[in-house]
Amino acid sequence: MTYVSVVTLAAYGLVLLVLGAIAVVDLRERRVPNLLSGALAALWLLWRVVLGFAGQHMGLGFRAEFAAPAPTIVVPPGLSIEGASLAEGIIGAVILGGGLLVLTAVYEAVTHRESFGGGDIKLMAALGLFLGADRGLICLLAACVLSLLYALIARIARSVIARRRGGTSEEEGEGLLRTTLPFAPFIALGALIAFVV
Secondary structure (H helix, E strand, O other): OOOOHHHHHHHHHHHHHHHHHHHHHHHHOOOOOOHHHHHHHHHHHHHHHHHHHHHHHHHOHHHHHHHHOOOOOOOOOOOEEEEOHHHHHHHHHHHHHHHHHHHHHHHHHHHHHOOOOOOHHHHHHHOOOHHHHHHHHHHHHHHHHHHHHHHHHHHHHHHHHHHOOOOHHHHHHHHHHOOOOOOOHHHHHHHHHHHOO
């Protein structure tokens, strides 16, 4: 494994650690801290700079490695993580962050109901830097599917519990719909899926 590969693997590991911390905060407080989303963006920039210096050290030039796709990493059990280039990362951040912002604004204007929070949008933009647009969209799709499955299972479970207690399932279901669903844990799971797809 080359130096660049080790640095890239370490960066991905740090991304997953920060995502874990964000997920815990979102579960407890129903918010995504700007500091942690900003830390992901700063980590991405630091990682790109380290890749540039590694390229300069290897005789390829700073700019070549700074802008080039990160190396593909193979992790056990044979899963490969393909790296995004500088341009792909910036495009991913703009598409994921900007796209979610526009969709959320339109949805909230039409339905007058809350959708994605600003913290989730900033988190997806920061992840877009690492994943690029293609894998970033896979992350978002996986997060949405997982959150819908969770909400469905939670609703069924609450309905069963309500029936056992003698209440109505509609009362329990309304309570579920009135609460916010922490989305960052699903984004973290989606990122894990997107890294290895």
